[in-house]
Amino acid sequence: MRTPSNVECKYFHGDYYRGRNIETCMLIGTQPPPHHWTPDLCISCPVPGILRANACEHMILSGKVKRGLLFWRRHVVIEAYCNKSNQKVDKPHIGCGLCHPLPFDIK
Numbered sequence: 001m002r003t004p005s006n007v008e009c010k011y012f013h014g015d016y017y018r019g020r021n022i023e024t025c026m027l028i029g030t031q032p033p034p035h036h037w038t039p040d041l042c043i044s045c046p047v048p049g050i051l052r053a054n055a056c057e058h059m060i061l062s063g064k065v066k067r068g069l070l071f072w073r074r075h076v077v078i079e080a081y082c083n084k085s086n087q088k089v090d091k092p093h094i095g096c097g098l099c100h101p102l103p104f105d106i107k
């Protein structure tokens with residue numbers, strides 16, 4: 001489904017049926033303030049880009065809302081884990097490298 005910032009994200013759900021206007025992020029879920037989800041977070045969220053770059057079925061994403069130091073602006077922070085290699089994925093856009101080993105080290 002398309003987010004309010006007009007990018008496709010499988011974690012976004014909008015219910016607009018019969019005048020409803022309920023939007024949720026199923027990755028972040030319901031968290032107490034100030035770590036709650038709001039639609040403006042989609043603008044800078046890295047998840048749609050990760051999903052476009054890496055469609056690995058073994059990679060599990062988890063997300064949190066954090067405040068940055070500059071102006072206390074909130075943003076989404078992502079962690080990725082591979083169920084196949086059983087390790088944290090440092091570069092979710094690329095993957096852990098087990099299924100598709102790289103011939104050189106990408107920095």
Ligand code: SF4
Pocket residue numbers: 003009010011012013024025026027028041042045046047048063076
């Ligand atoms: S915050 Fe990120 S993961 Fe959640 S709906 Fe928006 S783009 Fe998708």
